[in-house]
Amino acid sequence: AHTPVVDVLKGQHAVGDTVLVKGWVRTRRDSKAGLSFINLHDGSCFDPVQVIALNTLNNYDDILKLTAGCSVSITGTVKESEGQGQALEIEAQDVEILGWVENPDTYPMAAKRHSIEYLREHAHLRPRTNVIGAVTRVRHCLSAAIHRFFHEQGYYWISTPIMTASDTEGAGEMFRVSTLDMANLPLDDKGHVDYSEDFFGKETFLTVSGQLNVETFACAMSKVYTFGPTFRAENSNTSRHLAEFWMIEPEVAFADLNDVAGLAEELLKYVFKAVLEERRDDMEFFAKRINKEAISRLEKVVEQDFVHMDYTDAIEILKNSGKKFEFPVEWGVDLSSEHERYLAEEHVGAPIIMKNYPKDIKAFYMRINDDEKTVAAMDVLAPGIGEIIGGSQREERLDVFDRRLDEMGLNREDYAWYRDLRRYGTVPHSGFGLGFERLVAYVTGMQNVRDVIPFPRTPGNAQY
Ligand code: 4AD
Ligand code: MG
Numbered sequence: 001a002h003t004p005v006v007d008v009l010k011g012q013h014a015v016g017d018t019v020l021v022k023g024w025v026r027t028r029r030d031s032k033a034g035l036s037f038i039n040l041h042d043g044s045c046f047d048p049v050q051v052i053a054l055n056t057l058n059n060y061d062d063i064l065k066l067t068a069g070c071s072v073s074i075t076g077t078v079k080e081s082e083g084q085g086q087a088l089e090i091e092a093q094d095v096e097i098l099g100w101v102e103n104p105d106t107y108p109m110a111a112k113r114h115s116i117e118y119l120r121e122h123a124h125l126r127p128r129t130n131v132i133g134a135v136t137r138v139r140h141c142l143s144a145a146i147h148r149f150f151h152e153q154g155y156y157w158i159s160t161p162i163m164t165a166s167d168t169e170g171a172g173e174m175f176r177v178s179t180l181d182m183a184n185l186p187l188d189d190k191g192h193v194d195y196s197e198d199f200f201g202k203e204t205f206l207t208v209s210g211q212l213n214v215e216t217f218a219c220a221m222s223k224v225y226t227f228g229p230t231f232r233a234e235n236s237n238t239s240r241h242l243a244e245f246w247m248i249e250p251e252v253a254f255a256d257l258n259d260v261a262g263l264a265e266e267l268l269k270y271v272f273k274a275v276l277e278e279r280r281d282d283m284e285f286f287a288k289r290i291n292k293e294a295i296s297r298l299e300k301v302v303e304q305d306f307v308h309m310d311y312t313d314a315i316e317i318l319k320n321s322g323k324k325f326e327f328p329v330e331w332g333v334d335l336s337s338e339h340e341r342y343l344a345e346e347h348v349g350a351p352i353i354m355k356n357y358p359k360d361i362k363a364f365y366m367r368i369n370d371d372e373k374t375v376a377a378m379d380v381l382a383p384g385i386g387e388i389i390g391g392s393q394r395e396e397r398l399d400v401f402d403r404r405l406d407e408m409g410l411n412r413e414d415y416a417w418y419r420d421l422r423r424y425g426t427v428p429h430s431g432f433g434l435g436f437e438r439l440v441a442y443v444t445g446m447q448n449v450r451d452v453i454p455f456p457r458t459p460g461n462a463q464y
Contacts, residue, residue: 006045008078009086017078019090021049022098024128025070036063038095040074043133046281050089051076063095069107069128071099116451123464127454131289134282135452138275139440145274146227146248149267155223155250160210162229165202166418168212170364170410173234174205175243206231209433210249212365212418215394218251218429219421225250227436235459239448240337240385242437244457251431257367257376257393260430261353264380264389265306267434268351272298275443283444291445297383298443300350307348311335311357311374314343321347334361340379340386351388352381364408365418366392368400378432382442391432398422 002020003013013019023042030036034055041048051074053063066072076090083089101107107125119126126132150157163177179199180186186194195203210226217224226249234241250267252260275283276298286294309317318329318339327336335343335354344352356374359366366375380389395401401422405412412419440452450456455464 002073004044005040005042005047005049008049008090009045009047009088011088013078015078015080015088018075018093019078020073020075021051021090022073023048023071025066025068025072027068028066030064036060036066038063038066038072038074038092040072041128041133043127043136046130046134046137046285047086050081050083050086051092051095052079052089053092053095057092057095059095059097062097066097067101067104067107069101069104070097072097116448120450120456130285132451134285135440135444135446136454137282138279138286138444139436139452141275141279142271142440142443143227143436145271146267148274149270150225150250153223155225156217156221158210158214158217158221158224158226160207160213160226160228162207162231163200163204164207164213165200165204166212166414167205168207168209168363168365170408171208171234173232174208175231175233177204177206208232209247211251211431211433214249214251214431215418215429216421218253218431219425219427222253223250224252237459238337239450240438240441242449242453242457243459245449245453246436248434248436249431251429253427253429255393255430256428257355257378257391257430260391260393260432261306261308261355261378264353264378264391264432264434268380268439269302271439272302272443276302286444286446290447291384294443294445304350306351306353306380308353308355309343309348310355314339314354317343317347332358332360335379337386340381341383344381344386345383349383351383354379354381359404362392364404364410365394365401367395368404376430380432380434382438384445385438385442387435388438388442389432389434391430393428393430396422396426396428398426 002022005021008019021040023040026039026041026048028036028038036053038051038053039048040051073096074092075094076092079089079091081087081089119129167174186197188194207230209230210228214224214226229244230247231244250263283295315329315331325338355378356369357377358373359368359375362375362377366377369376376393378391379387382388437449437452441449446452
């Protein structure tokens with residue numbers, strides 16, 4: 001088997017050893033002394049390895065035609081590098097060219113840097129860039145750390161369904177799933193689409209959240225979480241919304257709002273530490289190119305306690321800030337991203353756990369507080385991005401829950417299975433949803449969630 005570039009650079013092979021490496025040319029330059037320097041990357045770490053090809057190689061003429069993007073298989077000797085940069089390099093004994101770039105002018109990677117918007121439209125090019133490579137490794141590291149955290153804490157991972165008839169957030173922003181013939185829809189006597197003829201016999205959607213499902217498992221297995229894709233047809237063309245995003249949703253029985261606020265803080269600190277330890281190379285790139293504070297702010301965050309704040313107090317702070325916000329502030333309004341960012345960035349300068357929102361701006365399942373006006377909800381607001389977590393204590397009292405459904409004009413029958421959970425051995429329970437792309441954007445300092453997911457889905461964009 002061949003050796004990953006990361007193993008060569010980390011000195012897993014002694015100087016003088018012969019190694020076989022495979023990858024893509026990032027850059028190549030020639031020296032007058034009759035040698036060519038190839039920077040070879042294979043995705044295994046941030047840095048490429050430098051390969052020296054001497055003009056004594058039998059295919060040297062071809063080597064001189066290698067351009068960015070060509071794929072090669074190289075056998076060579078590990079050497080101490082005389083140049084700056086890496087300590088180790090490879091002197092080639094054999095350079096096999098696997099794939100040419102058919103027209104270097106149409107593979108615009110070379111020295112020039114490309115806008116992140118340009119890259120979104122070039123599926124074959126995007127993952128080969130420094131920035132998307134770094135994002136991809138950090139994303140992987142975060143995902144592995146999240147699973148490790150929950151495993152170590154005794155949580156079970158529950159896969160919740162992607163196709164479902166229930167609307168968890170009650171916001172109606174769902175993608176419909178159907179096998180009906182769109183050109184010839186069956187209608188009932190009122191002229192509405194007759195979904196009884198559809199595959200599931202019912203109107204069905206892509207899930208917006210696994211929460212309602214995972215609650216049933218929390219109320220049996222005690223500590224559980226989901227980690228999967230979720231879908232929202234909200235037509236918001238912003239830098240923090242995707243139509244398809246991944247969410248991590250822990251759900252804990254016998255836990256109240258403060259318990260899961262503590263869990264959120266522990267989880268975030270754990271994964272930040274993992275990235276700082278395991279992906280130093282990529283984080284240094286983000287600190288150099290994307291956000292100067294990419295490393296220092298994470299180091300600070302893992303050391304300090306998160307600030308807890310009540311929604312009602314936040315409204316007072318915003319009112320007294322002397323700032324002119326696009327959306328005016330008064331008790332009862334939902335916090336806009338502008339408000340969230342002011343609080344997290346300027347007022348506190350660290351992540352905030354915002355709690356106890358007015359019930360009218362929150363979902364039907366949240367537990368009503370004693371004041372009857374607010375619910376036991378929490379959002380985690382991070383500097384630079386705003387809300388990264390939304391969660392709550394769930395309403396476990398059937399009579400209170402039914403009153404809330406009535407108040408909101410929701411149908412008890414549609415929530416029959418969810419109501420059953422409150423009829424048979426109900427317990428206090430709480431949970432939250434962490435938006436994975438918002439987390440990756442926060443950690444890397446990337447400005448737009450579209451650039452931290454391999455294939456972004458946004459209004460008008462689902463080509464590849
Ligand atoms: O606040 P949300 O809507 O909460 C829920 O879905 C709850 N059912 C979670 C729970 O309590 N189990 O979404 C949770 C998080 C947000 O804080 C945000 O980080 C992310 O999901 N999110 C999005 N990320 C990218 N694009 C979108 N369109 C998003 N909508 C929500
Ligand atoms: Mg929310």
